Amino acid sequence: MNALPARLRAALVAADFTYDAVADLLGPLAHSALSRNETTPGLRAATGGSPVETLTRLFLLQAPVSRAEAERALPGLLDELSAQGIVEQTVGEVGARLDVRPYAAPHDDDPGDLWIVSDLTPGLDGSANRVGTDHVLGISPASTSLAQQTLPAPVGRSLDLGTGCGVQALHLARHSGSVVATDVNKRALWMTRFNVALNEIDNVDVREGSFFEPVAGETFDLIATNPPFVISPATGERLVYRDSGMPGDRVVEHIVRASPDLLAPGGWCQVLANWVIARDLPWEERLGAWVDESCEAFVVQREVLDPAAYVELWLKDAGLHGAAGYGERYDTWLSWFDEQGIEGVGFGWINLRKSATGPSDFLEWPYDVEQPIAPAIGEWATARDLLAAAPDISAARLLTRSDVRQESAGAPGGDDPETIVVRQQRGLRRARQVDTVEAALLGACDGDLTIGQILAAVAQILERDEAELRATYLPVVAELVREGFLTAG
Numbered sequence: 325m326n327a328l329p330a331r332l333r334a335a336l337v338a339a340d341f342t343y344d345a346v347a348d349l350l351g352p353l354a355h356s357a358l359s360r361n362e363t364t365p366g367l368r369a370a371t372g373g374s375p376v377e378t379l380t381r382l383f384l385l386q387a388p389v390s391r392a393e394a395e396r397a398l399p400g401l402l403d404e405l406s407a408q409g410i411v412e413q414t415v416g417e418v419g420a421r422l423d424v425r426p427y428a429a430p431h432d433d434d435p436g437d438l439w440i441v442s443d444l445t446p447g448l449d450g451s452a453n454r455v456g457t458d459h460v461l462g463i464s465p466a467s468t469s470l471a472q473q474t475l476p477a478p479v480g481r482s483l484d485l486g487t488g489c490g491v492q493a494l495h496l497a498r499h500s501g502s503v504v505a506t507d508v509n510k511r512a513l514w515m516t517r518f519n520v521a522l523n524e525i526d527n528v529d530v531r532e533g534s535f536f537e538p539v540a541g542e543t544f545d546l547i548a549t550n551p552p553f554v555i556s557p558a559t560g561e562r563l564v565y566r567d568s569g570m571p572g573d574r575v576v577e578h579i580v581r582a583s584p585d586l587l588a589p590g591g592w593c594q595v596l597a598n599w600v601i602a603r604d605l606p607w608e609e610r611l612g613a614w615v616d617e618s619c620e621a622f623v624v625q626r627e628v629l630d631p632a633a634y635v636e637l638w639l640k641d642a643g644l645h646g647a648a649g650y651g652e653r654y655d656t657w658l659s660w661f662d663e664q665g666i667e668g669v670g671f672g673w674i675n676l677r678k679s680a681t682g683p684s685d686f687l688e689w690p691y692d693v694e695q696p697i698a699p700a701i702g703e704w705a706t707a708r709d710l711l712a713a714a715p716d717i718s719a720a721r722l723l724t725r726s727d728v729r730q731e732s733a734g735a736p737g738g739d740d741p742e743t744i745v746v747r748q749q750r751g752l753r754r755a756r757q758v759d760t761v762e763a764a765l766l767g768a769c770d771g772d773l774t775i776g777q778i779l780a781a782v783a784q785i786l787e788r789d790e791a792e793l794r795a796t797y798l799p800v801v802a803e804l805v806r807e808g809f810l811t812a813g
Contacts, residue, residue, distance in 0.1 A: 328404050329521035333439070335398050336424070339375035342437045343428035346380055358384065361448050382411070383424045386448055394418035410441065420444060422515075423462050427491070431476070431498040438523050441515050442489040460489050460512045470550045470596040471495050472696035473673050479545035483586070485535065485579070490516030492548050493528050500546065503528045506538045536582055547583055547593040551575050554638050555600060555669060557660035572664065573599045580614040580621075580674060587619070587678040594675050594701075601628065601668035608686035611674070619676045621684035622704050624752075626672040628690075631661040634669045675701050681712040685806075693752050700751030700808070707805050710812050717801050718776035718794065721813035724769045728809055746809060754807050761786070761797055766804070771813030775801055 347355050354365035363385040370377040370385070375397035381387045382394065391413065394402060402418060405411045410422045423444050429436035442462030461467075470492060480501045484493040487505035493516060496503045505528055507513050513530055520528045531538040553576055576597040583593040601607045607625065615621045629637065635657045639650065685704070694700070714720045727749040732741035744763050747755040758766070761782055768778045779797060783790040804810045 326521070328401075328408060329518055330524075331401060332398070332405070332424075333522050333524070335401060336379070336426075336439055339379055339397055341376050341379045341426055341439075343426045345376055346384065346426055349376060349380060361445065361450075363387070363448055379424070382418065383420050386420055386444060388417040388419040391416055391418055425462060427463055429471070429495055429498070431495075434498070436498075438494055439519070440489055440491055440494075441518050441522065458509050458511045460509065460515050462489055463491060466550050466596060467491050470548060470594070473596060473675075473698055473701065474548045474594050475546065475592055475698050475702055476696075477702070480588075481542075481544045482546040482548065483539060483544045485547055485549035486551050487516050487530070488512050488550075490519045490528075490530075492550070493530075494519065494523055494525060496546070496548060497525045497527050501527065504539055504542075504544075505530045506533055506535075508532070508534045535578065536586060539586065542586065543588045543591070544586055545588050545591045547586065547591075549579060549594075550596040551579060553597045555598065555634070555666070556638065557657055572666075573597075576674070577614050580611075580676065581616065583676060584616040584619050584678060587676070589678055591678045592675065594673070597674055598669050598671045600664075600666050601670050603665045603667050607670055612684055612686065615676065615684050618680060619678055620680060620682065620708065621677075621686075622673075622675040622701060623684070623686045624673045625670045625686070625688045626690060628668045628670050630668055631658055631666060635661075673697075673701075675704075677705055679705075679708075681708045687752075689752060691753065694750050697751070703751065703808055703811075707808060707811070711802055711805055717798055717805075718779070719774050721771050721774055722769045722801070722805070722810040723771045723813045724766045725809060725811055728766065730763065730766070748808060751808060754809075756804075756807065756809065761788075761793065762800060762804070765797065765801065766809065769810055769813075 350358065350366050350369050354369045357363070357365040366385050367381065367387060370380045373393055378389050378393045378397040382389050382397075391402075394411070398405065402411065402413060406413050410420070410424065412419050412421050421444070423440075423442050425440050425442070427438045427440050429438055440463055443460045445462065467488070474492070474495065476499050478499050482496040482500040482503045484490070484496055484503060484505040487493050487507045488509075489512065490505055493503050493505040505516055507516070510532065513532055516528075516530050520530065553573065555573055576595065576599055579593070579595055587593060599607065599611060602610060608623070611623055612621075635654055639653060639657075710720075711717070725748065729747050729749060731745045731747060733743045733745075744758050744760070745755055746758055746763070746766060747753070764782045764785075765775075765778055768781070769775075773781075775798070776794070779793050780790050782788070783793045801810065
């Protein structure tokens with residue numbers, strides 16, 4: 325396999341088989357349809373027979389192409405690609421057995437043109453989407469979400485836990501001195517090694533093993549993982565890419581509890597996951613019990629599904645909707661949820677930092693956010709460090725974040741607004757209703773005056789007692805810092 329990735333890369337580059345070129349070829353209509361697993365608009369768009377059209381039809385649209393077209397797009401490669409199981413040949417046609425997909429992952433000034441080999445996308449055009457137990461998922465909404473969550477700052481060592489096709493390892497390699505990528509699925513490891521070579525990356529070490537076993541005793545500055553977190557009964561029907569074999573959400577709990585031992589001081593573990601919402605127990609209390617005292621956590625619950633919706637989602641993902649035994653599987657899963665006292669399932673982001681500047685934060689935030697969200701997660705940590713370094717917040721010189729906007733509402737012609745809301749335009753896009761004093765504080769925080777000086781001035785203008793204002797609003801200032809409305813001056 326050593327020479328094949330380099331030769332394949334040369335052919336893909338020569339064909340201009342990049343994300344942007346394919347998007348231009350397909351156009352918005354066909355590109356959007358393909359994201360819904362519909363290929364007809366794409367087949368109508370890619371009819372010219374150029375190398376980029378041939379590769380698009382072959383790999384993305386899963387349509388057979390003529391041998392002559394395939395040879396022009398992949399000169400001298402068909403026999404080797406067939407031997408590796410990437411394509412299959414008949415007398416006059418070539419078809420795809422694996423997906424070779426262009427991917428855009430910009431980093432700094434690099435446009436980030438990458439290519440990802442994975443198993444074929446199941447369920448195109450409504451076809452049956454049953455997948456094998458060792459199916460290797462390609463680029464997906466989950467992998468994209470984790471990449472957008474992962475902090476991009478330069479680090480020494482990173483770990484891609486459960487690498488799959490290796491897409492997270494490719495991201496991490498851009499800003500890490502070295503990366504270790506682990507998986508228990510041998511097919512996934514083969515594809516990761518192929519993708520590392522295909523993208524000319526030389527700082528990724530691919531290892532076989534379950535969870536943290538391949539890296540026992542090592543430490544990392546960053547761990548990123550989208551573990552097999554599906555919560556299901558142990559029926560024996562396991563898909564490795566999504567089912568851990570552990571009961572309930574134990575796989576996520578295991579990662580949260582075990583990762584601190586592998587984190588260097590100040591290191592991060594970032595997990596895209598779901599978790600059980602149990603009857604009579606707030607979700608944040610349940611997850612908070614998993615966090616080691618050496619770490620602080622920022623957990624954001626983005627969505628909650630009821631048991632029926634959750635079961636339907638994953639039965640359809642496995643291609644079982646409408647299949648024989650669907651109703652029985654559905655009932656078994658729902659019954660198990662009921663027995664376990666599960667009233668819902670939460671989806672979201674778990675971010676652990678090997679530091680202890682204060683209690684963990686748990687946020688339910690189903691609203692629209694700016695992507696990538698990683699800068700907002702970094703700002704959360706910066707805010708905690710700021711508060712830890714400023715025990716007397718009244719002496720701090722703070723800035724109102726430049727993207728914060730104020731909205732006022734009230735009756736037409738009224739002297740004063742009935743409500744004042746401040747809203748962030750970036751990151752989590754938090755909004756907060758404030759009173760006159762808080763609005764004045766935010767308006768005056770330009771880094772010149774201390775918070776104490778601003779409160780003294782506001783007290784004089786409003787004819788309020790300064791001591792009472794300090795007692796009331798210094799804790800509010802700390803909240804405004806934690807929520808990202810105020811930053812260091």
